[in-house]
Amino acid sequence: MDKELSAISSIGVIAGYLGITAFPVIYHVLKELNLLNSDVGRFALSTALIGDTIGMGSILAFEAERQGQIRTENAVWFMLSAIVLVTLLLSCVRPAMLWINSKTPEGKPVDQSFIVAILLGIFMMGFITDMFGIAIVNGPLWLGLVVPDGPGLGATMVHRSKTFMNEFLMPFSFILVGQYVDFFALGASEWKSLKPLFFMVLTGYLAKFFVTWMAALYWRMPFRDGLTFSLIMSLRGQVELILFVHLMDKKVINVPSFTLLVLMTIVLTATFTPLVSIIYDPTRPYILNQRRNIQHNPQGVELRIVLCIFDTENMNGLLHLLDRTNPTSTTTVSVSSLRLIQLAGRATPLFFDHAKQEVPPIYQWTHTINVLASFQHIRREFMKIQFFTAVAPKQSMFQNICELALEQEASLIILPFMNRGFYQHGTRRTSNSQVLNHAPCSIAILVDKCIVAAVGNSTRHSRNRFAVLFLGGADAREALVYADRMVENQDVSLTVIRFLSYNNVGDNEREKKLDDGIVTWFWVKNETNTRVVYREVVVRNGEETIGAIHDMNDGDYDLLIVGRKRGINPAILTGLSAWSESDELGIIGDYVSSKDFDGTASVLVVQQQVLRG
Structure with a gap:
């Protein structure tokens, strides 16, 4: 082993490199694999953050020891310089950053002069730390740590x-x-000059992998999660490459040793990264084999709903829908209101339960909470509302929604229709489509096409006119049961139109029997109800289906309820698939919510829970 590499300080730096996983490396890998908001991802980020804090201190100590090899006073001045620099950042720069944030109006961009000054400060910090003998990368890193996170200066x-x-x-x-x-x-x-470094690094990699895995198993982490966590914590990236360059500058390692370290880092990361995506599926916990939907929610048992709020534009429509869900003394409703905020200006996602945690001012939504609290007060003991806030990337918001639905044992997730998507691996996706694919319960997507009546008061009619377009299948059955719950409200009238295939062409016998059973149950229950109208229409193809929908539409309905797509006889949709723009609404849901469809009726698209267990 080279003389420089065999020094205690050099071995200490190499050991620190082997034992610590850099937070920036973990963050970018998890972001690429869309695991930032998963259980293992959050745990790995927290562990890496703790490790980085310890590692940063350890590396500074070893650097000071290396300075002290020449003169003892050099080590003292090195540590004093680092302490003074950190103190200056915390006592002067951090308050200045907070002042800039406070002076910037909400929703307005930060003044350009402040941004330029901070960017220039990055170069200044690099110069100062290099002058003090501290690794040049530490200066910009420390400056970044004192920038306030979240919307405002951090996001800008x-x-x-x-x-x-x-x-x-x-x-x-x-x-x-x-x-x-x-x-x-x-x-x-010569191999003998590289062999000590090779085996030291290989032993370090293996030791860290197995020790991390054993520790995870000891604390009773599931086998697959523990293995994934160990793989993630073993990853290496750009931070380690910068460290190698620093070791070259300090002449701790030579060119062959540098090349060996880079090669081993590339091989390790190229092997472990795909293994993480193969072994770990963050949606696995949402796979249930027990029914959580409205149709199978027992009579007299509380209906649990997760209400998702992306912005305040659809709040009036969502409140109206909650009101028409008809909470009563015999059928109470528990609502978990989840405010979803896009992650900006920080790396780690956040989740707040308002009953247990204080929400930072930048993530508060007080006005909306007050509106929901007033609505709860009107409904008194029949409805209970809890409040949650999730700050996450768009790509992983669905995980917060599904986890909350799982924890609350919800039977229904209500989502506003949001046509704003994102691109993931070249494919356009939306949060709603991800929830539809992974939810552990039923989902209802509300397309709010008009300003509906205020809660408890209708300005358009003495009662609300709702219609169910029953095209068959599990989703249609769920929609009909939800509508049956709504029509128990005396202010709701309901028209149910069932579409049947001519001569039963294309019918699935099992689905047809289930449809007959639910329709018979509904009609027997509401036969004497003058506010309920039931009709059947026989159609041959998609054109006749659209024609029948046009015939029933008098432009005076408040809400159209339709099953999304599962179980629909394809014969009655023939020729329509090419015209559908939004798969998350289904073919019929997409059509009746489009501008081509007359009227101002809002649309509720329902998907029954998909059993995946």
Whole structure:
């Protein structure tokens, strides 16, 4: 082993590199695999953050020891310089950042001069730390840590610097690493000079992997989750490459050793990253084999609903829908209101239970909470509302929704229709479509096409006119049962139109029997109810189905309720699939919610729970 590498300080730095997983590395891998909001992802981020804090202190101590090898006073001045710099950041720079945040009006961009000053401060911090003998990367890192997270300054800094960093600076940093890599020098080196470093690094990798896995199993983490956690904590990335460059600058390692470390890092990460995505499925906990839907919710048992709020635009429609869900003394309703906020200006997702945690001011939604609390007061003991806030990336918001539905044992998730999507691996997705694919219960998507009547008072009619377009299948049956609950309210009149295939062409016998059973149950229950109308229409194809829907539409309905798509006889939809724009609403739901359909009726698209266990 080289003399420089065999020094205690050098071995300490290598040991620190082997034992610590850098937070920025874990964050970017988890973001790419869409695991930031998963249980294992959150645990890995927290562990990496703790490890980075300890590791940063350890590396500073070893750097000080290395400085002290020349003169003892050098180590003292090194530590004093680091302490003074950190104190300056906390006592002066951090308050200045908070002042900038407080002076910026909500929803307005941060003044450009402040952004420029902070970006210049990054270069200044790099210069100062390098002058003090501290690794140059520490200065910008420490400055970034004192920037307030969340919307405002943190989000603005990310937005302004992200493209420049990722598209310009990062490629140059990898070019810098590539300049030091020399496979010819590696091949020309004697194996005995590289063998100690190779086995030290290999032993470190294996020891960390198995010790982390054993520790996870000891604390009774599930086998698969523990294995995934161990794989994640073993990953390496750009931070380690920068550390190797720093070790080269300090002449701790030579070119062959540098090339060996880079090669081992690439092999490890290239092997472990795909294994994580293969072994771990964050949606596995949502797979249930027990029924959680409205149809099988026992009579007299509380109906539990998760109400998702992305913004305040649809609050009036959502409140009206909750009111028409008809909470009574015999059929009480428990609502978990979840406010979803896009993650910006910080790395880790957040989740708040308002009954147990205080929500930071930047994530509060007091006005909406007051509206829901007033609504709860009107319904008194028949409805209970709990409040939650989730701050997460768009790609993983569905995990917060599904986890809350799972924990609350909800039978229904209510989502507003949001046509704003995102691209993941080249495919356009929406949060609603992800919930539809993974939810542990039934889902209802509300397309609010009009300003509906205020809660408890209708300005359009003496009562609300609802209609169910029953095209058959599990989703249609769930929609009919939900509508049956609504029509128990004396202010609701309901028209049910059942579409049947001519000569039973294309019918699935099992689905047909289930449809007959639920329709018979509904009609027997409401036969004497003058507010309920039931009709059947026989159609041959999709064109006749659309025609029948047009014939029943008099432009005076308040709400159209339709099953999404599961179990519908394809014969009655023939020729319509090419015209559908939104798969999450289904073919008929997409049509009646489009601008081509006359009237101002809102649309409720229902999907019954899909049993996946």
